[in-house]
Amino acid sequence: MTLSRQDMIARDNDDALAGFRDEFELPEGVIYLDGNSLGAMPKAAKKRVADVVAKEWGRDLITSWNINGWFDLPHRLGDQTAKLVGAQAGEILVTDSTGINLYKLLAMALDLRPDRSVILMEDSNFPTDNYIAQGLVQQLGGHFEIRFASREDMQDQITDDVAVVALTQVHYKTGAVFDMHDMTRRAHAVGALICWDLCHSAGALPVDLGASNADFAVGCGYKYLNGGPGAPAFLYVAKRHHGQAGQPLTGWWSHAEPFAFERDYRPAKTINQMLSGTQPILSMAALECGLDIMLRADMRAIRDKSMALGQAFQDLMTAHCADAGFTLASPSEAAHRASQIAYTHPHGYAIMRALIEHGVIGDFRAPDIMRFGFTPLYTRYVDVWDAVQTLKTIMGKNTWQEPRFSRRENVT
Amino acid sequence: MTLSRQDMIARDNDDALAGFRDEFELPEGVIYLDGNSLGAMPKAAKKRVADVVAKEWGRDLITSWNINGWFDLPHRLGDQTAKLVGAQAGEILVTDSTGINLYKLLAMALDLRPDRSVILMEDSNFPTDNYIAQGLVQQLGGHFEIRFASREDMQDQITDDVAVVALTQVHYKTGAVFDMHDMTRRAHAVGALICWDLCHSAGALPVDLGASNADFAVGCGYKYLNGGPGAPAFLYVAKRHHGQAGQPLTGWWSHAEPFAFERDYRPAKTINQMLSGTQPILSMAALECGLDIMLRADMRAIRDKSMALGQAFQDLMTAHCADAGFTLASPSEAAHRASQIAYTHPHGYAIMRALIEHGVIGDFRAPDIMRFGFTPLYTRYVDVWDAVQTLKTIMGKNTWQEPRFSRRENVT
Numbered sequence: 011m012t013l014s015r016q017d018m019i020a021r022d023n024d025d026a027l028a029g030f031r032d033e034f035e036l037p038e039g040v041i042y043l044d045g046n047s048l049g050a051m052p053k054a055a056k057k058r059v060a061d062v063v064a065k066e067w068g069r070d071l072i073t074s075w076n077i078n079g080w081f082d083l084p085h086r087l088g089d090q091t092a093k094l095v096g097a098q099a100g101e102i103l104v105t106d107s108t109g110i111n112l113y114k115l116l117a118m119a120l121d122l123r124p125d126r127s128v129i130l131m132e133d134s135n136f137p138t139d140n141y142i143a144q145g146l147v148q149q150l151g152g153h154f155e156i157r158f159a160s161r162e163d164m165q166d167q168i169t170d171d172v173a174v175v176a177l178t179q180v181h182y183k184t185g186a187v188f189d190m191h192d193m194t195r196r197a198h199a200v201g202a203l204i205c206w207d208l209c210h211s212a213g214a215l216p217v218d219l220g221a222s223n224a225d226f227a228v229g230c231g232y233k234y235l236n237g238g239p240g241a242p243a244f245l246y247v248a249k250r251h252h253g254q255a256g257q258p259l260t261g262w263w264s265h266a267e268p269f270a271f272e273r274d275y276r277p278a279k280t281i282n283q284m285l286s287g288t289q290p291i292l293s294m295a296a297l298e299c300g301l302d303i304m305l306r307a308d309m310r311a312i313r314d315k316s317m318a319l320g321q322a323f324q325d326l327m328t329a330h331c332a333d334a335g336f337t338l339a340s341p342s343e344a345a346h347r348a349s350q351i352a353y354t355h356p357h358g359y360a361i362m363r364a365l366i367e368h369g370v371i372g373d374f375r376a377p378d379i380m381r382f383g384f385t386p387l388y389t390r391y392v393d394v395w396d397a398v399q400t401l402k403t404i405m406g407k408n409t410w411q412e413p414r415f416s417r418r419e420n421v422t
Numbered sequence: 423m424t425l426s427r428q429d430m431i432a433r434d435n436d437d438a439l440a441g442f443r444d445e446f447e448l449p450e451g452v453i454y455l456d457g458n459s460l461g462a463m464p465k466a467a468k469k470r471v472a473d474v475v476a477k478e479w480g481r482d483l484i485t486s487w488n489i490n491g492w493f494d495l496p497h498r499l500g501d502q503t504a505k506l507v508g509a510q511a512g513e514i515l516v517t518d519s520t521g522i523n524l525y526k527l528l529a530m531a532l533d534l535r536p537d538r539s540v541i542l543m544e545d546s547n548f549p550t551d552n553y554i555a556q557g558l559v560q561q562l563g564g565h566f567e568i569r570f571a572s573r574e575d576m577q578d579q580i581t582d583d584v585a586v587v588a589l590t591q592v593h594y595k596t597g598a599v600f601d602m603h604d605m606t607r608r609a610h611a612v613g614a615l616i617c618w619d620l621c622h623s624a625g626a627l628p629v630d631l632g633a634s635n636a637d638f639a640v641g642c643g644y645k646y647l648n649g650g651p652g653a654p655a656f657l658y659v660a661k662r663h664h665g666q667a668g669q670p671l672t673g674w675w676s677h678a679e680p681f682a683f684e685r686d687y688r689p690a691k692t693i694n695q696m697l698s699g700t701q702p703i704l705s706m707a708a709l710e711c712g713l714d715i716m717l718r719a720d721m722r723a724i725r726d727k728s729m730a731l732g733q734a735f736q737d738l739m740t741a742h743c744a745d746a747g748f749t750l751a752s753p754s755e756a757a758h759r760a761s762q763i764a765y766t767h768p769h770g771y772a773i774m775r776a777l778i779e780h781g782v783i784g785d786f787r788a789p790d791i792m793r794f795g796f797t798p799l800y801t802r803y804v805d806v807w808d809a810v811q812t813l814k815t816i817m818g819k820n821t822w823q824e825p826r827f828s829r830r831e832n833v834t
Contacts, residue, residue: 035476035480037480037481037482037483040483044483044484048479048484050480050483051476051479051480055479056472056476059472060468060472060475063467063468063471063650063708064447064463064468066651067460067463067467067650068447068462068463069449070449071449071454071456071460071783072456072459072783072785073778073783074651075651080651106518106519106522107673107698107699107700107701108699109671109673109674109698110518110671110673110698113670113671117561133685134685136683137680137683137684138673138675138699140685140686140687141673141674141676141677141687142671142672142673144687145671145672145687148670148672149529149561149562149668149670150561150563151562158685232700238479238703238704239478239479239486239487239492239700239702239703239704240492240701240703240704240706241702243699256560256561257557258525258557258558258560259521259522259525259557260553260554260556260557260560261519261521261522261550261553261554262521262548262549262550262553264553265549265553268549270788271548271549271788273546273549273570274552274556275552275553275557286519286522287522287550288519288520288644288652289519289652290652290654290702290704290705291650292471292650292702292704292708293703293704293705294652296475296704366485371483371484371485373484375683376681376682376683
């Protein structure tokens with residue numbers, strides 16, 4: 011039986027997470043299915059950021075480093091993030107960007123496995139991870155290599171010459187999910203370390219770094235954590251690795267005693283060793299508003315609603331857009347994908363532009379992928395219904411055929 | 423003849439820069455002599471940041487990357503910074519932190535001088551620069567070394583085994599200024615490259631990277647540029663070096679075609695090759711407010727007032743605090759120091775705490791340095807007079823003898 015709009019409204023009325031929508035600023039007339047790229051704005055961020063500007067910077071000035079806790083932000087936000095991804099306090103820092111954090115972690119991993127030479131990665135990974143690894147290998151001058159494998163072949167490529175397996179848990183295009191426990195176990199079974207990129211995982215589905223025994227992880231603050239544009243990223247180092255190896259971006263915040271102003275570097279023995287320089291405080295403050303909401307929501311409920319939204323979208327696409335040329339590019343079972351669904355279409359770029367003009371915001375990834383993200387804290391079931399109807403209308407009218415914009419549009 | 427408070431008020435009345443003070447938020451009852459650590463808040467930042475949060479993030483969401491110019495912020499702010507330090511458009515980016523940018527530049531410099539082994543640095547430099555170089559050398563594994571020299575001996579240590587001379591132009595404690603033209607010429611004379619850290623220079627005194635023929639530079643957004651706490655830093659690469667060598671933090675923003683999502687890294691041939699990941703937009707927006715003010719001020723007038731403020735402070739210290747145990751730790755001539763003055767005192771830490779409690783905010787650097795920064799856009803001559811009188815009162819009463827705080831307080 012095909013879902014009706016009334017069915018979707020009924021589901022919204024029964025939705026235990028429905029109240030969270032009111033905590034976000036969402037523009038009128040827009041169905042926002044791109045929270046997997048930039049999360050919506052928590053209303054609390056307006057006041058919080060205004061306070062940091064006017065009171066903490068404007069009034070308290072330099073004293074804010076102590077009296078307003080700026081020094082502790084990487085740790086405080088890190089400890090909050092830890093609760094979302096199954097880490098302990100003191101294992102996560104919020105700092106720098108995803109790529110820079112990955113660089114630190116891969117360098118540390120190679121340092122911990124000096125007799126091995128391979129970084130194993132996914133060939134169709136979000137490019138920045140692969141580029142960062144390539145930059146590191148290039149810099150280290152010939153001792154190391156990157157082995158690329160497809161997601162399907164990955165487990166067979168985890169051999170005993172691998173120093174570190176560096177995987178993005180949720181594929182940025184398809185939303186396919188790696189089994190973190192299984193892949194971590196396979197890496198450890200051959201003596202390799204593993205580093206998880208959680209950019210499309212954190213806040214989207216339950217993650218348990220501790221239970222899976224992961225070594226390292228990075229993740230993004232501006233997607234499902236709703237931390238604001240370019241929000242600082244997080245990094246995770248399991249406690250057993252603290253103080254065991256170096257990372258190369260040895261800024262003063264990573265020193266054992268930054269305020270001793272010693273000439274020579276001595277690394278901290280805690281997670282602090284992964285810091286580098288001073289962090290952008292305004293952007294850190296906004297991220298805390300996003301984390302605060304996420305910590306009040308039940309991650310199991312988020313996952314259940316995420317799967318239900320995706321399944322509804324898939325069912326409605328089948329019911330209403332079956333003949334329009336779309337091919338599902340995501341795993342067909344909700345349990346095997348995270349909080350997004352992708353379809354390919356030969357005219358995907360033009361169709362996505364038309365959708366955006368009609369108020370349904372998803373995004374496009376070359377060459378032909380249309381991505382739709384479902385963020386359970388602020389996406390309603392009825393939004394899914396309306397989005398598919400908008401797409402159906404566009405396909406019926408052929409209004410999508412003339413692209414008017416450049417391709418440089420969304421960010422991951 | 424000793425300066426009187428009336429003399430100082432008269433100078434304020436004649437000050438062509440006096441009007442800029444009104445563009446900054448300054449708390450009542452505070453004399454802020456720490457703009458060399460965290461610049462004061464431009465009033466315009468309140469509205470600008472609020473707009474970026476509410477309108478650009480909240481309303482325009484992901485489309486802001488294009489319609490609100492987020493993609494171009496590293497370049498736009500870079501081009502603005504270029505005007506302040508004598509660079510061309512397209513030679514400066516605002517991105518990441520000072521230390522991370524220095525890491526990229528030193529790696530690039532070593533790549534450009536493969537037959538040389540030495541990074542020459544100042545032993546008493548602000549530690550993060552030395553630590554970053556040590557991290558890089560450690561990572562590169564034995565091929566390179568850091569040679570430390572004192573500021574006095576520096577020119578004699580520029581020998582033909584030096585790959586890059588990495589100097590902070592203005593010393594973070596004493597304010598002493600390297601002659602950029604002379605040192606750059608000396609480096610080039612032996613075939614070495616030079617990288618300038620402008621953290622305490624940019625916005626404090628005229629800098630001309632182009633005329634001095636400098637190769638690389640980094641600098642800080644949150645000091646004299648008034649960009650807000652932890653504002654992103656800037657980096658400079660002279661056009662002749664673009665596309666000639668690699669930097670290791672090869673995130674997707676540095677790719678020749680980031681949105682082609684290619685598997686393999688290909689560097690951009692422009693300044694873009696120095697980018698790495700996505701930047702914190704809220705903090706970038708605040709920095710633009712600081713740059714905007716600075717670009718409307720005359721740098722020669724800033725320098726003249728800076729020297730006059732410092733000279734007045736020095737004269738008043740001699741007149742009013744001569745017997746209190748202070749020793750000038752900065753060059754005695756204003757022309758040889760930048761926009762700060764340092765004194766040592768055996769009880770410097772406690773005295774600075776007392777000063778701050780009395781509303782005069784400077785800062786302390788271990789083991790015994792008291793720093794006073796003079797920021798001509800918002801510091802008045804009368805502030806200098808009142809600051810010295812407050813210090814005189816404190817020294818007369820011995821109220822500074824009981825420190826009540828930890829040492830971890832200001833940031834650089």
